Amino acid sequence: MKIQNQHIQDVNKNIIEDHNDSFDFLANKLTKNGHDVNTILSKLAEFQVAIPSWALGAGGTRFGRFGFYGEPTTLEQKIEDVGILHSLTQTAGAVSLHIPWDVPQDYNAVSELASSLDIKFDAVNSNTFQDQKDVKESYKYGSLSNTSQAVREQAIQHNIDVIKIGEKLGSKALTVWLADGSCFPGQNNFQTAFQNTQDSLKSIYKDIPEDWKMLIEYKPYEPNFYSTVIQDWGASLMLANECGEKAYTLVDLGHHLPNSNIEQIVSILSLKGKLGGFHFNDSKYGDDDLTVGSIKPYALFLIFNELVYGMANNPQNPDLAWMIDASHNVKDPLEDLIQSLEAIQEAYAKALLIDQKALKEAQLNNDVVKCQEILQGAYRTDVRPLIEKARLDRGGAISPIKAYRELDLRNYLIKERGRNTVATGL
Numbered sequence: 001m002k003i004q005n006q007h008i009q010d011v012n013k014n015i016i017e018d019h020n021d022s023f024d025f026l027a028n029k030l031t032k033n034g035h036d037v038n039t040i041l042s043k044l045a046e047f048q049v050a051i052p053s054w055a056l057g058a059g060g061t062r063f064g065r066f067g068f069y070g071e072p073t074t075l076e077q078k079i080e081d082v083g084i085l086h087s088l089t090q091t092a093g094a095v096s097l098h099i100p101w102d103v104p105q106d107y108n109a110v111s112e113l114a115s116s117l118d119i120k121f122d123a124v125n126s127n128t129f130q131d132q133k134d135v136k137e138s139y140k141y142g143s144l145s146n147t148s149q150a151v152r153e154q155a156i157q158h159n160i161d162v163i164k165i166g167e168k169l170g171s172k173a174l175t176v177w178l179a180d181g182s183c184f185p186g187q188n189n190f191q192t193a194f195q196n197t198q199d200s201l202k203s204i205y206k207d208i209p210e211d212w213k214m215l216i217e218y219k220p221y222e223p224n225f226y227s228t229v230i231q232d233w234g235a236s237l238m239l240a241n242e243c244g245e246k247a248y249t250l251v252d253l254g255h256h257l258p259n260s261n262i263e264q265i266v267s268i269l270s271l272k273g274k275l276g277g278f279h280f281n282d283s284k285y286g287d288d289d290l291t292v293g294s295i296k297p298y299a300l301f302l303i304f305n306e307l308v309y310g311m312a313n314n315p316q317n318p319d320l321a322w323m324i325d326a327s328h329n330v331k332d333p334l335e336d337l338i339q340s341l342e343a344i345q346e347a348y349a350k351a352l353l354i355d356q357k358a359l360k361e362a363q364l365n366n367d368v369v370k371c372q373e374i375l376q377g378a379y380r381t382d383v384r385p386l387i388e389k390a391r392l393d394r395g396g397a398i399s400p401i402k403a404y405r406e407l408d409l410r411n412y413l414i415k416e417r418g419r420n421t422v423a424t425g426l
């Protein structure tokens with residue numbers, strides 16, 4: 001299913017006057033305060049976030065999966081869903097495939113479909129945290145870190161196969177996230193597990209194409225509950241440095257212990273030119289994978305402040321691979337992803353409003369109160385008219401949720417695909 005642009009414009013018609021009023025008011029105010037509104041709008045328009053192929057199916061809880069009608073069952077249907085998101089929001093111009101859940105059957109057809117929807121293939125993700133059907137070796141006790149050479153070799157080969165799939169689609173990065181670790185003290189030798197992981201990653205790295213990145217994701221605990229081999233940014237950075245200049249650290253917001261200062265991690269990795277990718281979600285307790293911005297929007301804004309600073313001041317750091325990595329639980333996946341995209345754009349827009357020059361001056365004068373005023377002044381601005389305008393200018397919806405509901409898109413998908421369909425994934 002492909003949305004006709006005219007349908008989006010029809011929904012926009014009913015709310016365009018309100019939008020114009022609030023945009024004019026905000027744009028005038030920002031211009032008076034020395035902001036270049038057009039530059040902010042073009043930055044917002046350029047900011048594209050990848051949708052993971054596994055996010056389009058039904059969610060549920062850790063203990064059960066509750067079906068959602070009209071789920072996409074093929075990769076083509078998943079890409080069509082990303083196409084719907086992109087048409088409405090104009091900020092979901094990429095898909096991130098998870099292998100082996102979404103191996104293309106017909107590469108030409110999949111590539112043509114994606115490009116017809118203006119969607120690129122972002123990082124490809126390997127999976128060595130589950131045993132797939134008919135495999136020889138089990139990952140029950142780890143993959144790249146396993147004490148068995150045969151298991152490690154199988155996991156290395158899988159990653160190399162994933163790179164080959166990505167190359168056929170135009171991807172430029174491999175994301176490696178390992179569930180490797182231990183559930184009980186004494187189960188693993190920390191040094192052996194780390195060393196094995198390092199050697200395995202170096203073997204994979206040899207197959208990373210010249211214009212690719214290898215993104216190494218970290219996580220402190222879960223599914224293993226005593227130790228994780230790549231438990232934090234320090235472990236990830238050590239491994240990336242060991243592999244070489246095409247290897248980077250990937251930050252996933254939910255992969256931190258409570259109250260970690262993620263903005264500081266982002267800032268220092270960016271200074272060192274080693275921040276390669278970013279996964280968006282939110283959390284209340286642990287790796288809850290809640291909708292980004294739904295729990296701690298101010299923390300998200302502070303992180304974006306560092307990302308904006310890094311993008312402007314750290315040419316040594318490459319462009320980042322942005323991806324939503326969340327679980328929509330009991331929501332319609334597409335509505336949840338729209339909310340995520342909006343929260344990301346909102347935090348980004350607010351961060352773009354920070355007067356970096358004034359902030360630097362206040363920092364130099366040790367004017368702590370002024371520093372906070374500058375940050376919170378930007379944070380308290382209602383930037384939604386800017387985001388609406390950036391979408392509208394590119395043919396998107398002023399309110400993507402409203403358009404999704406008024407166009408009754410879920411019912412169209414159910415009619416097309418049937419009610420009780422099931423997507424691949426967890």
Ligand SMILES: [Mn+2]
Nearest residue numbers: 217252279325
């Ligand atoms: Mn992640």
